[in-house]
Amino acid sequence: MSGQNSFGNRGNRDASVVNTRGMGTIDGTRRSGPVGEGRAGDPFLIGEGMTGGYGKGADILHDCTISVEKGQIAVIVGPNGAGKSTAMKAIFGMLNLRQGSVRLNGRDITALNPQDRVKAGMGFVPQVNNIFPSMTVEENLEMGAFIRNDDIRQTMQQVYDLFPAVAEKRKQAAGELSGGQRQQVAVGRALMTQPQVLMLDEPTAGVSPIVMDELFDRIIAIARGGLPVLMVEQNAQQAMNIADKAYVLVQGANAHTGTGKELMANDEVRRTFLGG
Amino acid sequence: MDILNALVVFLNFVFIPAAAYGAQLALGALGVTLIYGILRFSNFAHGDTMAFGTALVILVTWGLQALGVGFGPLPTALIALPIGIALTSLMVLGTDRVVYRFYRRQKAAPIILVMASVGVMFVMNGLTRLVIGVDEIRFDDGERFIVTVRDFKAMTGLDEGLALRSTQALTLVVAFAVMIALFWFLNRTKSGKAMRAYSDNEDLALLSGIDPERVVRQVWIIAAALATIAGTLYGLDKSFKAFNYFQILLPIFAAAIVGGLGSPLGAIAGGFLVAFSEVAITYPWLKIAGYVAPWYEPGGLMQLLGTEYKFAVSFVILIVVLLFRPTGLFRGKSV
Amino acid sequence: MASNRQSTASASPWRAPVLFGILAILFVLEGTVRNDLFSGSWNTSLAILNMGLISAITALGVNMQWGYAGLFNVGVVGFLAMGALAPVLVSLPPVEGAWQAGGPRLILSLLAGLGVLALARLVWGRTRKGWAVALVLLAGFFLFRSLFDPAVLAIEGNNPARHGNIGGLGLPVLLSWLVGGVFAAAAAWAIGKVALGLRSDYLAIATLGIGEIIVAVMKNEDWLARGVKNITAIPRPVAYEVDLQQNPDFVAFAQGWGFSATEASGIWVKLSYMSLFLVVLLVLILLAELALKSPWGRMMRAIRDNETAARAMGKNVTRRHLQVFVLGSAVIGIAGAMMVTLDGLVAPTGYNPLRYTFLIWVMVIVGGSGNNWGAVLGSVLIWFLWIKAEVWGPAAIAALTGPLSDGPLKEHLLDSSPHMRFIAMGAVLLAVLRFAPRGLLPEK
Known part of the structure; x- marks a missing residue:
């Protein structure tokens, strides 16, 4: 979508000249703007009134607001193509916001690029391609802690304690692990920055139900430890069960907002998204 | 005794030259493979970057020689090398700033970077010609040999001599480091x-x-350093001729692909594999056969292919590896 | 892709005629105006044009591969060289004694070589054992050399000062153009079969390699085309200047136009070549455009634009790619044969990849990937610039260094100013990639 393909698909099949594996979609050359003041009474993290889309394309989000408080879990649910992941990416600075702002911990970070948002305390786990496949588990975690200059061993031990299954495989290439273990590595990598807020884009996509339950348990544990968690979920039912706050998006706009329990009780939400 | 003589001939004409050449190829292929792995395209300008870097080293060497600065038994070019690397890095970083960054920012498909590298290749080629011309240049000074044939014969009493040129030893030491x-x-x-x-x-x-x-900046600097070192070692060992650096692109690419594009270890293995095969297949084995099997009279030079076809060797290895192991010897990034 | 800023610019139907018009003006200026920039000689102008047309045919071949199928061929020089062999083997007069010396044996050895390769393939297919194939190839190699070497020695020993080559068949040179296409197509088939069938393509490196190898063969196999000793006097399909100058009718005709007989004969010959080349070029473009509009062409484009979907629909993508690669290479081969016919000589040392592979690529990209008329425009324009850069470069350097005092630096710069053409070509390519990546005449 982004990027200028002047030659169409020409030449991109020839492995002796081009390497399309691991290619990025985010413009890493963009520079950050200034950090502004937050507003009084803000939640810990809030993306407020966000309107925008990818590059110069049409708007995908329309006046969308998402927030999360300290120690809470907020989930974003909604039908396919509702802009759930896009809202997440907007908060992380990966698309052009035409209106709205993103504020974290009393600061306005709307003008920051994604790299600097990481430094500002945000941790993000993308839905796919969320590990470094040819690097070992340990190296994946080290890369998570790239911006830190202090001793990371303690944090690494915490991650291993949280995910004992991957601790055993710390010297193995992450790409060789099973789907569930990869997700654990991915979450672990994001935790290594010691973020102030953790954002997960469909962490349970493509993993078996047992693994999914286990992952949810871990996520709850993380949130109860004081780290606010914002996540997009496809499995609306389970997600709402654990959510302190839930957002239902439809066509890039807020349709319903409330605690998980409130929304579960809401007839319309149940009919349209929870299948009765 | 005959076996020893055969071994000496083998070392002198096959092993040592191939090892030195392999080290040069490996350094070149490392640069290509890093750029492929990290910047995601095959840099057609790499051969000309090698030539450009070497040209700068030669110019600095001349300057040092004019000032009367030498490096004792080692070639003066070794002192000039860091300066050459720094200048080449600046040039390459400038190229990235002017040419490649634009496409990176757009997240353009890598093929356009390949095309751009062809443009850069033309410019670098022209610049090298402009700076130093198209003639063959020898810039090797200092001690020429570590072991000469005569010394070796006197030392061992063998019929065959072994020569170890200082540039060959230097190539291996520097490349290894x-x-x-x-x-x-x-x-x-x-x-x-x-x-x-x-x-x-x-x-x-x-x-x-x-x-x-x-x-990206670090990759370019490393690639420029590798290219300049490889080019200078190649130039010290053989001689500097701008066009040769263009031609060496094929064995370098072959080495990088044989090893597995994107895999540094593969690039080194590929470099040595290509170099040893090239030398072994184009070497007339008659003399060695004469020692090992004196009863056998082949009635020819026992040369599998003429040296003119040395490029064919790297090509054939490439095809064979690709047919049987498409990702290269070490699993690279390309599939 | 649709939001590409060039898409609006390409909408103008006048774009192509205007650009071709400008190109024509350049050539007219070259033919008529004599100053620092132009030579004012029709002979020069037409000579540039003729070579430009041959480049255009080459670029057309490359554009078929790149534009229609997205194949990146960096062995253009090899396919040109392959085509260049055809006039030598087809239209040169037979060399006395060469065939008797070793002809049949040579053919036998080449057949044996092919047989060995076929056998190796068969063995691989049956046994899947690498060592068995290696054994077959090794034994086959020695068999081949034992047949081939004496034949070559005998042929090269035949009157080596004048000939030493196998000689031609004495057939019309125009026929050899077609044969040139066939030669290049055969080479392309062999290389494409290997490089296109893998999980992903390795065509770029494979063509880079085969290009070097073909040129190496041409340089070193003296029996084929006398190697670096060059072949001269390839028969012409058009009149010879000397004959024209001795023809009183022609002399009178030339004087009627105000030209000397020498000049007019040169122009006449070049015009004849130009007409021939134009006919070939137009026929090829016509065929290419017809092919592109046929179901086959639509399928090619579908494959190029979405290979996965095409594959899912049961299209054999590899096979189509191979087809278009062979066809494009055949066109390049035809151009190669035409080129040596125009030059009248085969000089293998001149086959430099920078000039014959990468410059052609500059032409294709500048002209417009996927647009046949773009390829023609780009080729003739770039060729014109390439030739003129040799004149303009020193002029520019002289102007730039004018204020500089005479000294070694100025002298060095002036001496090496012809190399400016490389920098100029690189700059043109980079500028086009940056500001008009779809080329001067973008694909519709």
């Missing part, structure tokens, strides 16, 4: 790991707080 340093950098340092992370998954590297532009 550079490779160790590179592997240490890639596997042990934070910047090196960040580079591998960027190669694996650009977006996630960014989301881990790795500055992509910094990685």
Whole structure:
């Protein structure tokens, strides 16, 4: 979508000249703007009134607001193509916001690029391609802690304690692990920055139900430890069960907002998204 | 005794030249493979970057020689090398700033970078010609031999002599040191790991707080250093001729692909494999056969292919490896 | 892709005629105006044009591969060289005694070589054992050399000062153009079969390699085309200047136009060549355009634009790619044969990849990937610039260094100013990639 393909698909099949594996979609050359003041009474993290889309394309989000408080879990649910992941990416600075702002911990970070948002305390786990496949588990975690200059061993031990299954495989290439273990590595990598807020884009996509339950348990544990968690979920039912706050998006706009329990009780939400 | 003589001939005409050539190819292929792995395209300008870097080293060498600066038994070019690397890095970084960054920012398909590298190749080729001309230049000074044929014969009493040129030894020592340093950098340092992370998954590297532009700058500097070192060693060993550096592109690419594009270890293995095959297949084995099997009279030179076809060798190895192991000897990034 | 800023610019139907008009003006200026920039000689102007047309045919071949199928061929020089062999083997007069010396044996050895390769393939297919194939190939190699070497020695020993080559068949040179296409197509088939069938393509490196190898063969196999000793006097399909100058009718005709007989004869010959080349070029473009509009062409484009979907629909993508690669290479081969016919000589040392592979690529990209008329425009324009850069470069350097005092630096710069053409070509390519990546005449 982004990027200028002047030659169409020409030449991109020839492995002796081009390497399309691991290619990025985010413009890493963009520079950050200034950090502004937050507003009084803000939640810990809030993306407020966000309107925008990818590059110069049409708007995908329309006046969308998402927030999360300290120690809470907020989930974003909604039908396919509702802009759930896009809202997440907007908060992380990966698309052009035409209106709205993103504020974290009393600061306005709307003008920051994604790299600097990481430094500002945000941790993000993308839905796919969320590990470094040819690097070992340990190296994946080290890369998570790239911006830190202090001793990371303690944090690494915490991650291993949280995910004992991957601790055993710390010297193995992450790409060789099973789907569930990869997700654990991915979450672990994001935790290594010691973020102030953790954002997960469909962490349970493509993993078996047992693994999914286990992952949810871990996520709850993380949130109860004081780290606010914002996540997009496809499995609306389970997600709402654990959510302190839930957002239902439809066509890039807020349709319903409330605690998980409130929304579960809401007839319309149940009919349209929870299948009765 | 005959076996020893055969061994000496083998070392003198096959093993030592091939090892030196292999080291040069490996250094070149490392540059190509790093750019392929991290910047995601095959840099057609790499051969000309080698030529350009070497031309700068030669110019600095001349300057030093004019000032009366020497390096004792070692070639003066060795002192000039760091300056050459610095200048080439600046040139390459400038190229990135002017040419490649534009497409990176657009997240353009890598093929356009390949095309752009062809343009850069033309410019670099022209610049090299402009700076130093098209003639053959020898810039090797200092001691020419570590072991001469005569000394060796006197020392061992064998019929066959062994010569070890100082440039060959230098090539091996420098190449070995550079490779160790590179592997240490890639596997042990934070910047090196960040580079591998960027190669694996650009977006996630960014989301881990790795500055992509910094990685790109580092890659270019390393590639420029590798190209200049490889070019200078090649030039010291053989001689400098701008066009040869263009031609060496094929064996370098072949080495990088045979080893597995994107795999540094593969590039080194590929470099030596290509070099040893090239030398072994184009070497007339008659003399060695004469020692090993004196009863056998082949009635020819026992040369499998004429030296003119040495490029064919790297090509055939390439095809064979690709047919049986498409990802290269070491699993590269290409599939 | 649709939001590409060039898409609006390409909408103008006048774009192509205007650009071709400008190109024509350049050539007219070259033919008529004599100053620092132009030579004012029709002979020069037409000579540039003729070579430009041959480049255009080459670029057309490359554009078929790149534009229709997205194949990146960096062995253009090899396919040109392959085509260049055809006039030598087809239209040169037979060399006395060469065939008797070793002809049949040579053919036998080449057949044996092919047989060995076929056998190796068969063995691989049956046994899947690498060592068995290696054994077959090794034994086959020695068999081949034992047949081939004496034949070559005998042929090269035949009157080596004048000939030493196998000689031609004495057939019309125009026929050899077609044969040139066939030669290049055969080479392309062999290389494409290997490089296109893998999980992903390795065509770029494979063509880079085969290009070097073909040129190496041409340089070193003296029996084929006398190697670096060059072949001269390839028969012409048009009149010879000397004959024209001795023809009183022609002399009178030339004087009627105000030209000397020498000049007019040169122009006449070049015009004849130009007409021939134009006919070939137009026929090829016509065929290419017809092919592109046929179901086959639509399928090619579908494959190029979405290979996965095409594959899912049961299209054999590899096979189509191979087809178009062979066809494009055949066109390049035809151009190669035409080129040596125009030059009248085969000089293998001149086959430099920078000039014959990468410059052609500059032409294709500048002209417009996927647009046949773009390829023609780009080729003739770039060729014109390439030739004129040799004149303009020194002029520019002289102007730039004018204020500089005479000294070694100025002298060095002036001496090496012809190399400016490389920098100029690189700059043109980079500028086009940056500001008009779809080329001067973008694909519709």
